[in-house]
Amino acid sequence: MTRTRQPGISRRATLAVMGAGAVTIAAPWVVRAQTKTIKIGMPTILSGRVAQLGTSSRNAVLLEVEKVNAAGGLAGRQIEMVIRDSKGQPQEAARVARELVNTDGCEVLFDAEASSGSFAVHEVARDLGVLCIHTCSEASSLTADPKQHLPNAFRCVRQGIHDSIVGGSYAAAIAKAKGLKKWATCSPDYAYGRDTTGEFALYLKRFAPDVEIISESWPKLFQPDYTEVVTKILQAKPQALYTCLWGGDLTSYIDQANIYALFTQMELFAVNMADYTALTVVKNLPKGIHSGNRYIKTFPKTPENAAWGDAYRAKYNEYPTNWSWQNATAVMLLTEAAKKANSTDGKKVAEALRGLTIKCPFGADGTVTMRAEDNTLVGYAIGWGTTIPQEPYVPEVKAGDWKTIFELEAEWKKSKGYT
């Protein structure tokens, strides 16, 4: 005898679906009931062209959280990271951030988004009032513009304006020493590229007034072929070239320009070169490229920084990135703030974070500070040096002077109408 199956949905399937529905709806309350652990939500970019940066952010956070949990947790509560992909889309970043807080019960947000995504998460922090630490966006206006200021949002990231001041003063010194008066620029054609190049040129001319920019090139973001840019620069015959191309764009550009022996004819200043993601990918890394530090385990030259870089490499079998140290610093700052506040309450921790100085392997003098006036990170190691084709890649880095940075940053803020 054969059993015939009745058409339609069976009773068992209906019960299963209803059960699953009940679990889904009840999940947030179950989550909130488990108050022993504290959940930190982290929207970041885990897919697409810059996925490597998001993954390195996740790695760094997990490395630090492991240490904090082993030492007793955040004010006695174990940390559980909830890390989700935003695909680099602002609307998705906002959605994920809201979901992390509203559904998963996260009490803190680490916003590991780039550019527009970070502004979208900033609005979520404004709306929900949740403690938020931006860990990747370098756009200065995120914290410099008073309209953006939120008492519950902090930035634990290097800043475009700081890099430009240090880069400008370093490049001016080299220009004066070597008599480099004719400069060209070649940067990606979007807000970051244009702003950073503009600010670099501003400070370069300020420190070395006789410098002249004789050629500007603006290749598209993610452009595959740079031939016309390279030949344009060759024809202009500058003595030095500045670029803020980054990641895969920078490495392709250098590989393609090497064919024309471009770098034997001029000095190259590439702010984003000294990052392992770029250094280890270029096929023939020319000697003597001037670069700002992104993350390099030899700067600051301290045992703590070297140990951190080695521990990261040992665990993940790859080098950390610029995003890694920033995310690791966010965990360190949060832990110290919770200790100071003796609480994990968002408002109390935010109060403790404001103006907090902590010991940190990435600090210029072994410490970093969350500046109280604009909730932003200062005192981190920042400098420029020249590359060699093998490890340690940038053997000597000339550190930037934070006193000068503060003075010029204040001037810049005034010129922008921020103060």
Place this chain on the structure above:
Amino acid sequence: MTELQAERASETLSTPRIETRSFRSRYLDVLIALIAFAVLAALPLFFGSKALLDFVIRCSAFGLFATSLNLLVGYTGMISFGHGMFFGLGAYGFGLLMQRTGVPIPVAFVATLAITAVFAAIIGAICVRLKEIYFAFVTLAFQMLIHSTILTWASLTGGDQGLRGGIPRPAFLGIDLANHVHLYITSCALLVLGLLLMRQIAQSPFGYTLRMIRDNARRTSFIGIDVWRAKLTIFVLAALFASTGGMVMALFVSGAYPEFAYWTISGEGIFINMLGGVTTFLGPTVGTVLLLVLNDTVTRFTEYHGIVLGVVILFFAIGLRKGLMDYVLEWYAQRRGGPGERG
């Protein structure tokens, strides 16, 4: 009796019946819309989950956008690859008006629709003359033009960082869009009203003209219909609904970003239509729910969502060879032993 006489005779016989039917179906549509709105509006009373409300708000934005795209793709046979530009225009127009002029929300809403209509009329006047792949690519070109303008006109649009600082939402007529529940109810109202209006367009004589253009544009023009004008009209109307979707999204994220006007948004719209089906009116709405559920569920568990979505596309494209609603409708018709009614 000549063919013409026969046609006239059949017209006299059938017209009153059709009119009564369409009259009745219009009332039925309004009734369904009211019930749908009542059910959606009652959701917050039964479920405290803010995530659910967020989900419905996003469904409203993408549902309006995808259904408006279906007016072009499914009803008129105009496959636009650049429909996302109107989504972006809506978000930016509304956001900029609210940030810079401080006008009340309804004024900004209407003004944004007016701006979108002007843009759509100009772009449409150039594009709708073209057919098939040429139309698709010229719409894509205009979309990239608008996207590039947003990126480069940084002093107005904020460039790649988008409109920052939040969109002010002053209360109007007792509605405070800064309140999550108010925003939710407003989004539902816009969704239901938008769908109802699009349904009326689709079921009107004009809607049937569009189907005729889709099936045979040359024959349509031979019977005296100005095909260019009809195509332009639906292009502008569809843009208005896409723009409304953009405004809902701008309110949800309290900002506008260049990604809203990027080609990937248009791609998502086409994907939603593929998922839900283009031969039924509610296909794109069902597709929106499917895509958002898929997206939200899969991204919770893995960053390899691309693979999962790819498999789903393959399943629909090669397995079902049609959207979900098309499949369901055909299956239902087969069970009843007759051909499925198509929109």
